[in-house]
Amino acid sequence: MLQRAAIPASEDCLVVGVSMGSFQARRPDRMRGTIHVVPMLTVIMPTYERPQLLDVALKSALGQTFGDIEILIGDNSDSDDTESLVSTFDDPRIKYHRNRPGLGPQGNWLDLVQRAKGELVASLHDDDFWHPQFLAKIVPVMISDPEIAMTFCDFWIVDAEGNKLPGLTNLESKRTRRSSLPRGDVGVDYQNRLRMVAVWGAPQPAYAAVVRRQQILDCDFPEDTVPLYDIWLSYQLVRNRQKIRFEPNRLTYYRQHPGSLTSGGYSRAEDAVFRRILAENNDLPVEREVYRYWCQLKWARGAAAMETEGADEWGRQEMMSAVQGLGGWKYIVASGVGRSQLLWEIVKVGKRRRNLSRRDVV
Numbered sequence: 476m477l478q479r480a481a482i483p484a485s486e487d488c489l490v491v492g493v494s495m496g497s498f499q500a501r502r503p504d505r506m507r508g509t510i511h512v513v514p515m516l517t518v519i520m521p522t523y524e525r526p527q528l529l530d531v532a533l534k535s536a537l538g539q540t541f542g543d544i545e546i547l548i549g550d551n552s553d554s555d556d557t558e559s560l561v562s563t564f565d566d567p568r569i570k571y572h573r574n575r576p577g578l579g580p581q582g583n584w585l586d587l588v589q590r591a592k593g594e595l596v597a598s599l600h601d602d603d604f605w606h607p608q609f610l611a612k613i614v615p616v617m618i619s620d621p622e623i624a625m626t627f628c629d630f631w632i633v634d635a636e637g638n639k640l641p642g643l644t645n646l647e648s649k650r651t652r653r654s655s656l657p658r659g660d661v662g663v664d665y666q667n668r669l670r671m672v673a674v675w676g677a678p679q680p681a682y683a684a685v686v687r688r689q690q691i692l693d694c695d696f697p698e699d700t701v702p703l704y705d706i707w708l709s710y711q712l713v714r715n716r717q718k719i720r721f722e723p724n725r726l727t728y729y730r731q732h733p734g735s736l737t738s739g740g741y742s743r744a745e746d747a748v749f750r751r752i753l754a755e756n757n758d759l760p761v762e763r764e765v766y767r768y769w770c771q772l773k774w775a776r777g778a779a780a781m782e783t784e785g786a787d788e789w790g791r792q793e794m795m796s797a798v799q800g801l802g803g804w805k806y807i808v809a810s811g812v813g814r815s816q817l818l819w820e821i822v823k824v825g826k827r828r829r830n831l832s833r834r835d836v837v
Contacts, residue, residue, distance in 0.1 A: 517593035551577035770800025
């Protein structure tokens, strides 16, 4: 069973002017014979029970120096707090929709994409926020080159209070190769592009990219990959040989906190994504790199399970399933703890003691 964004009936679109670096598009309303201004870009804001964080995110969208936008808020909340917050903003660009019942994170996002009027869309989760120049740095280039399917940028990692974490940000930029990627088209070599998505994890369309709406509408989202629409979308753009551009400036802020969507982990969906990628690229040399990276993710899950009550069996399974893609001491440790409950307990105790020692030093 595939989840697919419904494609609305096409409507003629005419560019009638350029002002302050932004286009104003108009389309005929066939029902009324009138003209409606269509925004160039739609800001997609799915939210659930986080009005205080949404307040920061929404203000960052309204504060963009590129103003040819609409802002769609899809609310999966049970309470009325989010609706009350949104009602305090007096800006006609904001459009709020309450989902009853909730659609889930990915369903909410897809519903907003379907409702969007802009040719371009940018996702802004309720716990993240943008630099005022985010859209201004990216959108004009995409307007001038309609072949660009997605432009992604680097970003800051911030803590729960919104403070920058330079050390962690620099490490992540280096790991994903964003720190060394040149500005512009990422190239046409398929294996390098696949490596960029499935090994480095460089593009993050959920919080640091602008995408052509039609590219999302044309994408199938398999149910077993829910809710990791961002990884799957990036892969589909690579798979379909779409043009992707990189902007090296750090223009968005990704908030790390216990309540974030990514902090909960989605191992089954992650595994489904990688199984599909490997199955569709098993004849390429880069396939081995993708497999090894997947095993590193499983290793990280197993290590995290050592600090989670009641997760021993699952953690050992993760370690065992990662063994074939690991090397050196990780291969030895994963093989040992996967086969021996006693060794698992010994390593777990040692890991917890090291963590306590680090906290004492701090």
